[in-house]
Amino acid sequence: MSDEERRQIRPRSMTRRYRRGLILVGVLCVVATLTAATLLFQRSYTGHVDRYLQALCTTLSDAYRLAGDGNADALADLAGDTGVRCTLIDGDGTVLYDSESTAPLTNHADRPEVRQALESGAGSSTRQSQTMGRETHYYALRLDTPAGTQILRVGEEVDNLWGLSADTLPLLIGALVVILLGAGLLSAWLTRLLVQPINRLAENLDTIEADVPYEELIPLARTVQTDRKLRENNETMRREFTANVSHELKTPLTSISGYAELIETGMAKSADVPAFAARIHKEAKRMIALVSDILQLSELDSTQAARGTPPDMGPVDLAALVKEIAQTMTVNARKAYVTLQYDARPATVEGCRDQLVELTTNLCDNAIRYNRPGGHVDLRCGVGPDGCPYLEVEDNGIGIPQDSQSRVFERFYRVDRSRSKATGGTGLGLAIVKHIALLHEARIDLQSQVGTGTTIRVTFPQKN
């Protein structure tokens, strides 16, 4: 699924989901409770019926035994008052008497309760009635009478589970509707209670971490807060950068425009024209340097934002690089009456050669520019005792005051603005160094003392 398609799909409503979930849980609980209650009630009810039939059958058999000599008429008198079905069955299954049927009945020898009673003295069984939702419970006892073995059986028709449910169904539906309504109202209230603090959270994102209502939301709140701070910082930095760039560009442009106007209007004496043109040239060169540094920084910024590595990565021979830069910079050093020396020991890093040339050139250029006549600059590279390759530039120049040392890597920060400008500085050299080091996962150490000099060491990660 593309990002566009994902954005078009509206997220589901949390309120609706919670409400539905709560109602569902409520209904499921009610249905489960009712089913369990009906089952338990039916079990206890039929148990009660079985116990009643057993007691009745025992009492009837005692009375029947006392009353006669195995004649079915004696039972007919006794059965009349019981209100349950009484049957007297001969040992061979012939029905001798049935309180609910005057017509002759079929042989009952195959009835489970009769078979059980003949075998063990007593038997019981439950059978589905012809009426839907009802069942008949039987209890039978074997009697040894003067007329032979007989079976006395009592039976009672009762509601089964379905019968019981059908009876209470309208009530049940009524209860369910009431419970459903209650669950609906309760779930709406509970959902509002749950969702409202989350909605309120979005009203004030500045204090989101302090206001977080549920501990499960702490990671989210933390991410939002961090992201916001990062955005604000980026925005401030961007604004400051734009203001600085405009200011830096305006000064040389004003100068160029002024000198050009003097020449254009003929106000400049012809003897001054070459000097004015030289000023214009110098300011234009400053602008070119500034724009090229800005472009380079913006390129480094985008590589960093994409969390990528610099392009053209590969093994870079630091010793060769140091020698090359020392040669290039010698002319500049001489112009400033500074001695440039190098000590290039074998060292290789995994990196982008062009960027490493830029980094070393910037450090070397600063060491020359912020030096004094007769000073020296030492350019070194090698592998430290910890196995990490390093690049080091040391000078015995003017040094950087302690309180500025942490700031010199910021964009446009300069300790001495006029000296920086006079020597062609853009205020972006060390910011570029910092970015390149970051992209190479290198560490920068700065040691400096005013009047004594500065040493900047870039330590690269150890090669695997």
Ligand code: ADP
């Ligand atoms: P600039 O273009 O002004 O040199 P940089 O970013 O290269 O900008 O350096 C920032 C500031 O740090 C400089 O303006 C300067 O004041 C100070 N600085 C940098 N390198 C040195 C050094 N080797 N010795 C003394 N000061 C330095």
